[in-house]
Amino acid sequence: METSPLGQISNRLNGVIKYLAAFLLAAMTILVFLQVLFRYVLNAPLDWSEELGSFAFVWMALLGASIGLKRNEHPRLDLIINLFPPKMQKIIAGSYNLAILFFLAVLFIFGARLTITMKSQLTAALGYSVSFVYAVLPISAAIMFIHLAIQTVGLFVKTDQEKKN
Numbered sequence: 001m002e003t004s005p006l007g008q009i010s011n012r013l014n015g016v017i018k019y020l021a022a023f024l025l026a027a028m029t030i031l032v033f034l035q036v037l038f039r040y041v042l043n044a045p046l047d048w049s050e051e052l053g054s055f056a057f058v059w060m061a062l063l064g065a066s067i068g069l070k071r072n073e074h075p076r077l078d079l080i081i082n083l084f085p086p087k088m089q090k091i092i093a094g095s096y097n098l099a100i101l102f103f104l105a106v107l108f109i110f111g112a113r114l115t116i117t118m119k120s121q122l123t124a125a126l127g128y129s130v131s132f133v134y135a136v137l138p139i140s141a142a143i144m145f146i147h148l149a150i151q152t153v154g155l156f157v158k159t160d161q162e163k164k165n
Helices: 005-041 049-070 086-120 136-156 160-164
Strands: none
Touching: 005 049, 005 136, 049 136, 086 136
């Protein structure tokens, strides 16, 4: 399924997200360093660095979750699932994926509503719309939905090797 056009889109999207998450991690590290430097060494704290660092952390965490989901590293009980025959394991994995897809759809809908609702509220230090922070909810939900939908379809599409058996 990874060589299909949808799989290639998922792979490219994941590649972009990896770089964005790495950039956010680097930015967050620099911001925290600057915050400590200015506060304790120069005795002139930066008002905005903590807020921006927190926002970078939220974005990094939710985008990082999409990377984990793409790698099929979402939480599940493999020990119990492995007790079942392979066909039943696929059905259980598909059921898990459908439940997660439902949750992601709900997260997307309510995250989009929250983002729109918060557009007039401004952050304390930076004065930007809070909706920029909340926008990560529908964005990350959509990215995770794409990855997981492709994986779920891949569970039930027979590979050439399975067709030969």
